[in-house]
Amino acid sequence: xxxxxxxxxxxxxxxxxxxxxxxxxxxxxxxxxxxxxxxxxxxxxxxxxxxxxxxxxxxxxxxxxxxxxxxxxxxxxxxxxxxxxxxxxxxxxxxxxxxxxxxxxxxxxxxxxxxxxxxxxxxxxxxxxxxxxxxxxxxxxxxxxxxxxxxxxxxxxxxxxxxxxxxxxxxxxxxxxxxxxxxxxxxxxxxxxxxxxxxxxxxxxxxxxxxxxxxxxxxxxxxxxxxxxxxxxxxxxxxxxxxxxxxxxxxxxxxxxxxxxxxxxxxxxxxxxxxxxxxxxxxxxxxxxxxxxxxxxxxxxxxxxxxxxxxxxxxxxxxxxxxxxxxxxxxxxxxxxxxxxxxxxxxxxxxxxxxxxxxxxxxxxxxxxxxxxxxxxxxxxxxxxxxxxxxxxxxxxxxxxxxxxxxxxxxxxxxxxxxxxxxxxxxxxxxxxxxxxxxxxxxxxxxxxxxxxxxxxxxxxxxxxxxxxxxxxxxxxxxxxxxxxxxxxxxxxxxxxxxxxxxxxxxxxxxxxxxxxxxxxxxxxxxxxxxxxxxxxxxxxxxxxxxxxxxxxxxxxxxxxxxxxxxxxxxxxxxxxxxxxxxxxxxxxxxxxxxxxxxxxxxxxxxxxxxxxxxxxxxxxxxxxxxxxxxxxxxxxxxxxxxxxxx
Amino acid sequence: xxxxxxxxxxxxxxxxxxxxxxxxxxxxxxxxxxxxxxxxxxxxxxxxxxxxxxxxxxxxxxxxxxxxxxxxxxxxxxxxxxxxxxxxxxxxxxxxxxxxxxxxxxxxxxxxxxxxxxxxxxxxxxxxxxxxxxxxxxxxxxxxxxxxxxxxxxxxxxxxxxxxxxxxxxxxxxxxxxxxxxxxxxxxxxxxxxxxxxxxxxxxxxxxx
Numbered sequence: 001x002x003x004x005x006x007x008x009x010x011x012x013x014x015x016x017x018x019x020x021x022x023x024x025x026x027x028x029x030x031x032x033x034x035x036x037x038x039x040x041x042x043x044x045x046x047x048x049x050x051x052x053x054x055x056x057x058x059x060x061x062x063x064x065x066x067x068x069x070x071x072x073x074x075x076x077x078x079x080x081x082x083x084x085x086x087x088x089x090x091x092x093x094x095x096x097x098x099x100x101x102x103x104x105x106x107x108x109x110x111x112x113x114x115x116x117x118x119x120x121x122x123x124x125x126x127x128x129x130x131x132x133x134x135x136x137x138x139x140x141x142x143x144x145x146x147x148x149x150x151x152x153x154x155x156x157x158x159x160x161x162x163x164x165x166x167x168x169x170x171x172x173x174x175x176x177x178x179x180x181x182x183x184x185x186x187x188x189x190x191x192x193x194x195x196x197x198x199x200x201x202x203x204x205x206x207x208x209x210x211x212x213x214x215x216x217x218x219x220x221x222x223x224x225x226x227x228x229x230x231x232x233x234x235x236x237x238x239x240x241x242x243x244x245x246x247x248x249x250x251x252x253x254x255x256x257x258x259x260x261x262x263x264x265x266x267x268x269x270x271x272x273x274x275x276x277x278x279x280x281x282x283x284x285x286x287x288x289x290x291x292x293x294x295x296x297x298x299x300x301x302x303x304x305x306x307x308x309x310x311x312x313x314x315x316x317x318x319x320x321x322x323x324x325x326x327x328x329x330x331x332x333x334x335x336x337x338x339x340x341x342x343x344x345x346x347x348x349x350x351x352x353x354x355x356x357x358x359x360x361x362x363x364x365x366x367x368x369x370x371x372x373x374x375x376x377x378x379x380x381x382x383x384x385x386x387x388x389x390x391x392x393x394x395x396x397x398x399x400x401x402x403x404x405x406x407x408x409x410x411x412x413x414x415x416x417x418x419x420x421x422x423x424x425x426x427x428x429x430x431x432x433x434x435x436x437x438x439x440x441x442x443x444x445x446x447x448x449x450x451x452x453x454x455x456x457x458x459x460x461x462x463x464x465x466x467x468x469x470x471x472x473x474x475x476x477x478x479x480x481x482x483x484x485x486x487x488x489x490x491x492x493x494x495x496x497x498x499x500x501x502x503x504x505x506x507x508x509x510x511x512x513x514x515x516x517x518x519x520x521x522x523x524x525x526x527x528x529x530x531x532x533x534x535x536x537x538x539x540x541x542x543x544x545x546x547x548x549x550x551x552x553x554x555x556x557x558x559x560x561x562x563x564x565x566x567x568x569x570x571x572x573x574x575x576x577x578x579x580x581x582x583x584x585x586x587x588x589x590x591x592x593x594x595x596x597x598x599x600x601x602x603x604x605x606x607x608x609x610x611x612x613x614x615x616x617x618x619x620x621x622x623x624x625x626x627x628x629x630x631x632x633x634x635x636x637x638x639x640x641x642x643x644x645x646x647x
Numbered sequence: 648x649x650x651x652x653x654x655x656x657x658x659x660x661x662x663x664x665x666x667x668x669x670x671x672x673x674x675x676x677x678x679x680x681x682x683x684x685x686x687x688x689x690x691x692x693x694x695x696x697x698x699x700x701x702x703x704x705x706x707x708x709x710x711x712x713x714x715x716x717x718x719x720x721x722x723x724x725x726x727x728x729x730x731x732x733x734x735x736x737x738x739x740x741x742x743x744x745x746x747x748x749x750x751x752x753x754x755x756x757x758x759x760x761x762x763x764x765x766x767x768x769x770x771x772x773x774x775x776x777x778x779x780x781x782x783x784x785x786x787x788x789x790x791x792x793x794x795x796x797x798x799x800x801x802x803x804x805x806x807x808x809x810x811x812x813x814x815x816x817x818x819x820x821x822x823x824x825x826x827x828x829x830x831x832x833x834x835x836x837x838x839x840x841x842x843x844x845x846x847x848x849x850x851x852x853x854x855x856x
């Protein structure tokens with residue numbers, strides 16, 4: 001990769017703390033990089049590592065439940081593992097992996113050279129990594145990993161250590177760690193929103209934007225408004241545990257519904273924070289592999305926005321069993337049914353996109369189709385939950401576990417895997433292997449259904465969630481055995497994926513710049529894209545602009561390939577965008593003269609201060625506070641006076 | 648809020664360098680938009696604590712109750728001082744936009760001092776409440792009151808540090824009219840914290856239970 005920044009350097013004296021890092025390659029450059037593509041890869045790699053860890057936790061849970069009266073885990077270990085499985089998959093895998101895609105793709109899809117705040121972007125990553133490592137360090141210090149569930153209901157989690165039922169500092173680590181992750185994800189949400197609203201290439205109007213970028217925009221708004229609520233709730237939990245407040249202490253007359261309302265007011269939008277990026281990815285894959293434009297683009301976009309809005313009015317359906325009263329329950333049941341409508345609209349749009357298309361069943365497409373099928377099943381069991389009498393029966397049984405794994409695994413994870421196969425050639429210039437990919441898909445589909453479909457049955461048969469063992473003779477034994485086998489099939493599938501990535505990165509078939517004959521701007525760049533993304537900022541004329549540069553229509557409406565270089569032919573279209581054009585000027589080609597932001601140490605340093613403050617909070621170690629505060633303040637001041645780009 | 652200011656080269660321009668006339672965008676600078684977004688997020692943060700306060704207000708609990716200890720005239724005075732600091736903040740921004748650096752320094756310092764006065768009042772108020780037995784762990788109102796107002800105080804304190812940092816830069820001559828947006832953005836934060844206090848003062852102190 002060429003360094004764009006080290007062209008001319010004026011020897012001006014300026015206020016500085018550390019020498020500005022310059023390397024854009026090599027080991028240390030990963031700590032100072034502010035390139036959105038590198039940061040995207042770092043997010044992705046870290047989140048996949050957490051995906052594997054969360055998966056191993058799930059396997060341990062399944063081994064424990066493989067037969068009645070399992071003895072592999074103690075009750076306490078089981079609590080830690082299911083808490084950390086949920087926390088990991090939601091905060092350390094789902095959200096950051098979507099952010100990874102967003103980081104890499106949003107600037108490329110809107111025709112920008114980087115995100116709006118490259119250093120803040122780096123901080124978001126380091127904050128996420130530190131938060132994840134911080135929470136996981138609780139396995140080694142502090143007596144216990146988080147053990148009160150990913151939802152951390154009070155008063156179980158909020159009762160001070162020594163008086164409560166949860167051993168160890170797990171709940172403290174959980175509360176403080178999630179606040180840390182919240183800071184990181186809020187910065188990345190702000191960054192994404194500003195990037196999308198401000199940095200679009202000329203002509204890239206909002207209604208020409210790729211649907212993935214649209215969904216990331218909605219997701220960013222949801223993150224922006226949901227994280228402060230959970231942050232507030234967790235501060236209350238932390239204070240209750242450590243400085244003697246009474247927010248959730250029943251002895252002082254506190255009401256457990258306060259926490260549940262705050263948590264689910266965050267928690268339900270969080271569900272859409274997780275699923276909307278998956279919907280966006282699928283909306284990119286389906287048109288390309290059906291060789292048709294996305295059916296009803298505006299409707300897909302507006303359904304996404306509608307989900308974003310209505311998602312704030314359904315939270316109490318997580319609390320139907322708590323006795324909210326008939327009025328509240330009816331209202332939330334109705335809104336829950338209503339939110340199924342835009343979701344259903346999207347599913348029909350995707351089906352209509354594929355309908356009568358020239359479908360190519362590549363692995364990416366298989367995952368996208370798998371997404372539609374599995375997500376629909378999850379959506380259907382979700383609608384069942386809006387029927388209050390049914391929901392009160394299903395609450396806290398495995399039926400609920402089946403439901404949300406169908407939406408989050410069948411939805412989000414299938415979407416993300418489709419995204420890996422689709423965009424991998426852009427990242428590395430090589431395809432992921434298709435044969436391993438198909439194996440990856442079919443084993444995942446099989447393993448997934450084997451694991452989670454029987455959970456509907458055991459749930460209806462009354463098997464409760466979060467219990468570490470069950471008696472024989474309840475009719476659950478065989479189904480649980482199936483589920484455990486399914487879980488290992490999924491593990492095999494993920495293993496195949498990891499092998500595929502390892503091998504294909506270096507030895508995969510070379511793909512070229514536009515291997516799928518796609519339609520969005522990221523495919524106009526070289527694979528992998530240069531640091532500055534676009535030698536020349538593209539001019540956008542239409543939705544699916546790149547496609548219109550390659551194809552025109554004949555009288556029967558069939559696509560006809562334009563002779564390459566003849567992009568001018570259609571409708572007096574000005575040249576450019578096809579990686580070339582007349583008005584390239586001196587900037588054209590090698591990217592010299594393009595000023596990119598310089599690398600920086602300070603995002604990493606500020607993030608380094610967070611876990612120090614975190615340990616100070618968990619162990620009430622007052623002496624650590626000034627150290628952590630100094631690190632953070634040093635990083636922030638140095639960041640503040642450091643110019644974005646060295647001259 | 649304030650009107651247009653000098654075009655400041657922002658992070659935006661570096662990334663977008665390569666073509667003039669951006670056809671897309673919101674017509675505000677990136678950093679200002681980011682600050683607005685952060686503040687909208689912070690609204691929900693305070694909203695959660697205010698909701699908690701309202702959720703528990705009037706529930707049966709042991710005394711003393713907030714109404715027993717409030718000193719409304721005193722808090723009104725400190726509230727007024729905090730609101731006046733918004734005026735000095737605006738004057739500081741006007742000064743830097745005119746290039747009047749002496750007044751910039753004066754008004755930045757005045758804003759920070761008004762803020763510090765408010766914090767001093769809060770510290771006094773808290774100690775007074777504690778003396779009368781209304782504490783953080785006494786009852787539900789104590790928890791919700793002290794954490795809500797305390798976190799607001801933390802926001803004000805962060806704002807004071809920010810203002811003093813700007814003042815430090817200004818005294819070294821490193822804050823020129825090209826950088827007026829830095830003052831404007833600090834101002835956005837400062838006004839927001841003031842507005843939140845108006846809500847808290849009304850909801851927590853003035854509306855009787």
